[in-house]
Amino acid sequence: xxxxxxxxxVCRAPAPEPFIDVGAQRYWKCAQCEARFLDPAQHxxxxxxxxxxxxxxxxxxxxxYRAFLSKLATPLxxxxxxASSGLDYGCGPGPALAAMLREAGHEVALYDPFFHADExxxxxxxxxxxxxxxxxxxxxxxxxxxxxxALLRPGGWFGVMTGxxxxxxxxxxxxxRKDPTHVVxxxxxxxxxxxxxxxxxxxxxxxxxxxxHKRPA
Numbered sequence: 533x534x535x536x537x538x539x540x541x542v543c544r545a546p547a548p549e550p551f552i553d554v555g556a557q558r559y560w561k562c563a564q565c566e567a568r569f570l571d572p573a574q575h576x577x578x579x580x581x582x583x584x585x586x587x588x589x590x591x592x593x594x595x596x597y598r599a600f601l602s603k604l605a606t607p608l609x610x611x612x613x614x615a616s617s618g619l620d621y622g623c624g625p626g627p628a629l630a631a632m633l634r635e636a637g638h639e640v641a642l643y644d645p646f647f648h649a650d651e652x653x654x655x656x657x658x659x660x661x662x663x664x665x666x667x668x669x670x671x672x673x674x675x676x677x678x679x680x681x682a683l684l685r686p687g688g689w690f691g692v693m694t695g696x697x698x699x700x701x702x703x704x705x706x707x708x709r710k711d712p713t714h715v716v717x718x719x720x721x722x723x724x725x726x727x728x729x730x731x732x733x734x735x736x737x738x739x740x741x742x743x744x745h746k747r748p749a
Contacts (some may be wrong), residue, residue, distance in 0.1 A: 534573035536560070542567040542673045542716060543725045554704045565725035568697055570715040575671050581713050582646050585624060592628035601629045604664055604693040607737035609636050611689055611745075616659035617641075619683060622666030623648055629664050654679075660689040668694050668714045673726075681730045686749035690732065692742045694718055 540548050540562035551561040551568055558571040576584075590597060612618075617639040620630040625647045630640040641658070642648040661680055670676045684690055695708040697717040708714055723742045727734035732744040 534571060537572055540565060540567060540674075541569055541572065541671075542718070542722060543729065544674050552700075552703060554709070559703075562722075566719045566721045568700075568703065568717040572671070575715055576712055578646075581669070584711075584713050585646060588624065588626075590624055590626040590628060592626050592631045594628070597628055598632060601632060601664055601693075603738055604662065604691050604741050605629060605632050605636075607741065607743060608660065608662065608689060608691040609633070611743065612638065612660055615639070618660040618662060619643060619653060619658045621661055621663050621680065622669070629662055633662070654683065657683055657685045658688060659685055660691065662691045664691075664693045666694070667692055667718065668708070668711075668716055670716055673716055677726050677730065681732075681746070684746050686746055688746045690744040690746070692723065692744070693740055696720060696740050 536550075537548050537560060539546055543562060543565040545562055545564035548560040548562050551559040553559070557574060559568055560571065561568050615637055618633060619641050620627050620633075621643050623630055623642045623644045627642050627648070630642055633640045641653040643650060643653040661684055667673060667676070680690060695717075697703065697706070697708070697719055703709060709717065720736055720742075723744075724734050727744045730746070732746050734742055734744045736742055
């Protein structure tokens with residue numbers, strides 16, 4: 533058995549508590565930010581992640597997929613100034629959200645460690661950053677959120693879509709948990725904690741979506 537994690541990977545609070553074992557998988561919980569997460573020693577290897585992502589059918593031309601992404605795109609677009617510049621972080625092999633935002637008149641760069649590993653995209657700053665179905669894959673989420681904070685200009689928007697975890701009793705059978713590449717599970721309070729730590733505001737325009745705003749300079 534591996535040693536227990538010393539800190540929460542989301543908020544860095546000390547001494548996470550045991551949560552649940554599902555088969556061989558061990559999960560922990562954070563009393564401070566309410567995250568639930570897979571034991572870091574059990575994270576999938578990069579080659580396993582990559583192979584699983586290739587099974588996703590995320591066609592930018594699929595109207596059903598676009599409707600799904602509109603849960604984030606619609607409220608985010610309502611808050612952006614015309615011709616803003618943004619980053620689709622964790623865009624995957626079919627960057628449909630970027631296409632939707634470009635069609636609305638915005639410039640959108642792409643970054644994904646497996647499919648668009650363009651380091652130039654991480655060498656500038658943006659008016660907005662979007663992460664759709666991405667943050668649940670972060671192995672070191674606190675570090676990732678710090679990176680995104682550095683990429684986001686003052687006054688910028690950070691949009692997130694992920695399956696919010698709400699019911700511990702259903703966790704073991706939850707379809708979202710069963711994805712082998714999902715290693716961190718967030719609640720509204722978890723994302724509020726992410727925002728507070730970086731002095732962002734946070735709102736929830738619809739289920740499974742959070743919009744965070746970085747203070748103007």
